[in-house]
Amino acid sequence: MFSHKLLSLLPDLASFILVVNEGSFTAAAKKLGVTPSALSKTITRLESALSAKLFERTTRKLVITQAGQKVYDQSVLMVNAAQQAIDVSQSDHTEPTGSITVAAPEAFLNSVLQPFITPFLVRYPGIQLKVRAVDGEIDLLRMGIDVAFKLTDKPDENLVMIELGPTNLVLCASPEYITKRGLPRTPSDLEKHDCLYLAETERDNIWDFLKDDEFHTVKVTGRYAINHSQMRLQGVKQGLGVGIFHDFVISEAIEDGSVVPVLSDWTIKSNYHGAVALQYAQTKYMPARLRVFLDYVVTELPSKLTN
Structure with a gap:
């Protein structure tokens, strides 16, 4: 049987999960329809009941503690199990809801x-x-x-x-850019070209190429870097340089001739390939x-x- 203490903590644990997922008391309180101060008191009550500090609170951010992470992981399992119980009870519904x-x-x-x-x-x-x-x-x-x-x-x-x-990655440039700057013949040639890249991490302008047993890593440069695929594609179409795209992003542009594949005999290696x-x-x-x-x-x- 469940203890009275466990049953009384269940709502507080659910609130704790929401605070972690939302990253702040303010955002979580808004979803729960309570004030941030009331939610903060709920978490303080939970910390007291568990004899564990769940968050490191600063004026700038909320950081979950090591003990808080363990409580969170187990609490999520509990909530997921409760959701499964609800799903089972609704499994006979003819219309999925x-x-x-x-x-x-x-x-x-x-x-x-x-x-x-x-x-x-x-x-x-x-x-x-x-x-x-x-x-x-x-x-x-x-x-x-x-x-x-x-x-x-x-x-x-x-x-x-x-x-x-x-899904494969495709290197492309506009016909106008190639006419003006020339067609890269090897991955190393890209060092002399303007390249559009994501600029999300320090390694986003380091491109890896593979052909048979030959591997090349190239550090590219360019005046335009953006982590939005459609805006990056527009930049390539408008002649700003060479860019890498997933095949499903670039296929129509290749078909209508607004871009052409570059170094198509090489495989581009990436975490998203x-x-x-x-x-x-x-x-x-x-x-x-x-x-x-x-x-x-x-x-x-x-x-x-x-x-």
């Missing part, structure tokens, strides 16, 4: 997933879909994500994976809303990736 939170890289959302969102919501009016554009690592547990689209050759081994299709992977947590009782979403994606998306 409830909320699904989906995460995917921005470029994938814009170029591939966006056209499929509205038809899915029309087909399943009882489902609420929350879509987040997340570039970089996607941690389902910590971010409260139900299903994630990842562009990678190293999927998370702790999650279920459905491979939707391959490999496969389009659909990943979600293993569960004994999959809610109907998630099952119909997975079925919809597996049926509709692969053909888009191969076109």
Whole structure:
């Protein structure tokens, strides 16, 4: 049987999870419909009950402690188990209902997933879909994500994976730029060209190329760096330099001739090269809303990736 202490702590633990996920008392309090001071008192009460400090509070930011991280991880498991109990109770509903939170890289959302969102919501009016554009690592547990689209050759081994299709990186430039600056013949030639890159990390302007057993790493430079794929593509189309794009982003531009592939006999290596992977947590009782979403994606998306 559950102890009285455990039962009394459950609401506070749920509030604690929300504070961690939102990153602040103010944001979490807004979602809960309470004041930040009231929520702060809730967390203080929880810390007292657990005899553990959960946060390091400063005037600038809220940092979870090592003990707080352990409490968070276990609390999320508890909340997920409670959600599964709700899902089981609703499994007999003929119409899937409830909320699904989906995460995917921005470029994938814009170029591939966006056209499929509205038809899915029309087909399943009882489902609420929350879509987040997340570039970089996607941690389902910590971010409260139900299903994630990842562009990678190293999927998370702790999650279920459905491979939707391959994705490759393509180096491109406009015909006008090539006429003016010349066509790069080797990766090393890029050192003499203007290149558009992401500028998110220190290594974003270091490009790796592979052909057979030959490997080249090139440090590129350029006057325009941006982590938005469509704006970067417009820059390449307008002759600002050479850029790297996923095949699903650049395919139409190649077809209409506004850009041309460069160094197409080389493979570009990156963390975002490999496969389009659909990943979600293993569960004994999959809610109907998630099952119909997975079925919809597996049926509709692969053909888009191969076109």
